[in-house]
Amino acid sequence: MSRKxxxxxxxxxDGEKLSKDVTVLIEGEKVTKVEKGFIEPDGxxxxxxxxxxxxxxxxxxxxxxxxxxxxxxxxxxxxxxxLNKYIFPVELKLVDRDFINTFFPLALVEMIHxxxxxxADMYFFQDKAALWVKKAGLRAVxxxxxxxxxTPNKKGVEEQLSFVKEFIENxxxxxxxIPAIGPHAPYTCSPDLLKKSWEIAEKYDVPxxxxxxETEDEVEIILKKxxxxxxxxxxxxxxxxxxxxxxxxxHLSDEEMEIFKEKEVGVSHNPQSNMKLASGIAPLKKYIDxxxxxxxGTDGTASNNNLDFIDELRSASLLQKVFTKDPTALxxxxxxxxxxxxxxxxxxxxxxxxxxxxFSADIAVLNLSSSNLVPVYNPVSHLIYAASAQNIDTLxxxxxxxxxxxxxxxxxxxxxxxxxKRYSQKxxxxxxxx
Ligand SMILES: [Zn+2]
Numbered sequence: 235m236s237r238k239x240x241x242x243x244x245x246x247x248d249g250e251k252l253s254k255d256v257t258v259l260i261e262g263e264k265v266t267k268v269e270k271g272f273i274e275p276d277g278x279x280x281x282x283x284x285x286x287x288x289x290x291x292x293x294x295x296x297x298x299x300x301x302x303x304x305x306x307x308x309x310x311x312x313x314x315x316x317l318n319k320y321i322f323p324v325e326l327k328l329v330d331r332d333f334i335n336t337f338f339p340l341a342l343v344e345m346i347h348x349x350x351x352x353x354a355d356m357y358f359f360q361d362k363a364a365l366w367v368k369k370a371g372l373r374a375v376x377x378x379x380x381x382x383x384x385t386p387n388k389k390g391v392e393e394q395l396s397f398v399k400e401f402i403e404n405x406x407x408x409x410x411x412i413p414a415i416g417p418h419a420p421y422t423c424s425p426d427l428l429k430k431s432w433e434i435a436e437k438y439d440v441p442x443x444x445x446x447x448e449t450e451d452e453v454e455i456i457l458k459k460x461x462x463x464x465x466x467x468x469x470x471x472x473x474x475x476x477x478x479x480x481x482x483x484x485h486l487s488d489e490e491m492e493i494f495k496e497k498e499v500g501v502s503h504n505p506q507s508n509m510k511l512a513s514g515i516a517p518l519k520k521y522i523d524x525x526x527x528x529x530x531g532t533d534g535t536a537s538n539n540n541l542d543f544i545d546e547l548r549s550a551s552l553l554q555k556v557f558t559k560d561p562t563a564l565x566x567x568x569x570x571x572x573x574x575x576x577x578x579x580x581x582x583x584x585x586x587x588x589x590x591x592x593f594s595a596d597i598a599v600l601n602l603s604s605s606n607l608v609p610v611y612n613p614v615s616h617l618i619y620a621a622s623a624q625n626i627d628t629l630x631x632x633x634x635x636x637x638x639x640x641x642x643x644x645x646x647x648x649x650x651x652x653x654x655k656r657y658s659q660k661x662x663x664x665x666x667x668x
Contacts, residue, residue, distance in 0.1 A: 236262035237633065240278040241597065243288035245613045247567075249575050249588030252614060258288065260595040263633040267591055281638070283599050283628065287613035289570065290587050291351025291596040291631060292543040293577025296443075296481040296502035296531025298357045299341035300334050303654070303661060304536040313449050313511045320665075321536060325358075327664050329386035334359045335366075336657045339650045342370045344541040346642050348623040349598030351631040354479060354502070354531070354581055356416035356443045358387040361401050364411045371634045371644045373596070375479075375581055376405075377416030377443040380431055382424055391427055395434065402438045409632070412581075414441040419448070420464045421455045425471050432473040441477050441581060444468075447490075448482035449513045465490035474499055479580055481531060482507075484514040491524060500527040500580030503572075505549040507533035515557045518550065519564060522572075529577040542623040547573045551618055566618040599628035 239260040246256040248268060257273040259266045274280055308320035334357075345353060354375040355363065367374045378401050379385055380394045388394040398415050405413040417423040417431040428444075435442040447453055447464045456464045465486060468474050476498040483501045486494065494501065503516050521528050530550050532541050547569050554564040564572075578587030585593045600617055602608070604625050607616045629637040636644050 238278040239281060239595070239630070239633065239635070240273060240275055241281045241288065241630070242272055242283060243286055243599065244284045244602070245287040245610075246589065247287070247289040247570065247614055248590055249290055249571070252612075256288075258589060258595075258597065260630070260633050263594055265589055265591055265593050265595045268589060281628070281635070285601070285603050286627070287600040287602055287617065288589070288597050289600070289617065290574040290589055291598045291629060292349050292573050293529065293581065293583075293587060294345065294350045294353040294532050294541070294543055295479055295500070295529040295577045295580050296504055296533055297341070297353055297355050297541065298534030298536075299353070299355045299363065300329070300337040300357055301534030301536045302340045302344065302541075303333060303337035303657065304534075305539050307536060307661065307665065309510075309539075313513060314451055316511065316537070324661065324664060325386050326384075328661060329358060331359050331362050333657070334362045336653050338363045339366050339370070339645060340654045341535070341541060342366060342372065343642060343645055343647050343650055344623075345372065346370065346629055346637050346645075347626060347640075348541055348543045349600075349626040349629055350541070350543050351596040351598065351629065352577065352581070352583065352586055354414075354441070354443060356418075356481075358385050360413070361404065364405055364408070364413070368408070368410045369644060371410070371636045372631055373410050373412070373586070375412040375414050375441050375443070377414035377441065379416045379418055380427060381418045381422050382427060383422070391430075395430055398431075398434060399438075402434070402440055406438060406440075412441065413438075414443055416443040419445040419452070420467055421452050428468070428471050428473050432471075435477055439477075441479055442473065443479045444481065446480040446483050447485045448508070449511070450485055453485050463487055463490055465493050469493050469497070476500070477582065481533070482513065482516065484508055484516045491521065491526065494521075495524055495526050498527065500529060502529050502531040502580065503550060504531045504533040505553045506546055507537040509549065509553070510537055510539075515553055517557065519554050519558055522568075527576070527580050528572055529580040530573045540623075543573065544617065544621050544623055544626075547618055566612075566614045569618050570614055595630055595633040597630045598626055601625050601627040
């Protein structure tokens with residue numbers, strides 16, 4: 235018999251509109267009904283959230299989860315120096331299955347507290363990460379990273395590609411994990427590797443995650459090397475289509491934007507990472523006005539430095555206002571839609587991102603009783619402009635209660651944090667040696 239939950243919420247945003255005083259009925263993994271008023275039907279587990287605001291769980295479309303192990307390790311540096319001097323060397327020396335086992339679940343704990351129900355990750359040893367996603371009960375697109383100079387998982391390009399194939403085959407039918415491939419970027423992947431990765435994505439019908447035009451430097455590198463801008467380069471290789479999740483995409487020419495629109499490429503906007511690494515401001519409002527699919531991602535915690543998705547959405551909204559000098563740009567409700575339904579669209583998930591009959595029961599609940607959220611005139615405004623991850627008190631994903639009253643049910647938060655603290659000693663040693 236499938237599990238039944240009745241969730242009563244003081245306020246609900248279903249993906250389109252805000253209502254007051256609503257009960258959401260859940261059966262198994264799906265929402266079966268959304269009814270006005272307080273209903274307590276027989277045979278249902280009842281969750282009372284009257285002083286709360288329920289909304290579709292967030293969809294974080296770009297992160298490198300296990301980088302929680304490098305949070306605060308190297309800050310205040312330009313992207314290329316940060317990557318080449320700190321991140322890539324530490325990754326090659328230290329990232330192994332044990333590292334993933336330590337820091338991937340730490341990210342999951344943080345994401346659950348933040349109300350993230352679905353996320354897209356680009357990293358290594360995704361076969362290991364996948365087991366944690368299942369244990370946590372979240373939904374994740376896990377892209378195994380591939381890169382010319384080798385990854386911590388596999389050195390040679392052919393070895394990397396055969397690992398990805400095996401990983402996809404093993405998880406293609408999984409309930410929680412959507413396996414994928416993640417060629418790092420056009421400046422770290424040869425046209426041949428980009429193309430071979432694309433062939434795998436097409437063959438298995440899985441997402442293709444890539445960093446595109448994060449900085450002006452990167453655009454210059456590609457221009458020098460190939461005589462064209464990054465998106466034109468990718469188009470000419472033949473690796474653009476609706477399955478592409480293009481992270482950052484800060485510096486696109488008008489022609490490149492048109493290509494993204496025409497090829498239905500989805501953008502993952504990472505405002506805090508872009509601010510911290512001074513990469514620039516992606517013209518998100520322009521992308522939206524043009525009809526390009528957009529979503530929001532936290533990026534890894536080495537460049538953010540947290541997975542607080544509310545904080546990320548607030549940054550997205552405020553940054554567009556500054557960029558366009560227009561306070562009406564990216565209003566609260568649109569920002570919330572981009573962080574939920576927008577993310578689901580970019581990841582190709584049809585029944586995610588709304589709280590409606592037939593949709594996956596993925597619901598986050600904001601506690602409105604904290605001092606930073608009193609009084610309530612509009613809970614959507616509070617969520618985007620006043621709240622933080624600390625105010626998320628309950629998370630349901632695929633009809634399963636993952637966190638209730640701030641307590642995570644599926645993972646041992648204390649043990650995960652303690653293990654991460656112990657492991658960080660090893661990382662300090664490696665950095666000091668270097
Ligand atoms: Zn990234």
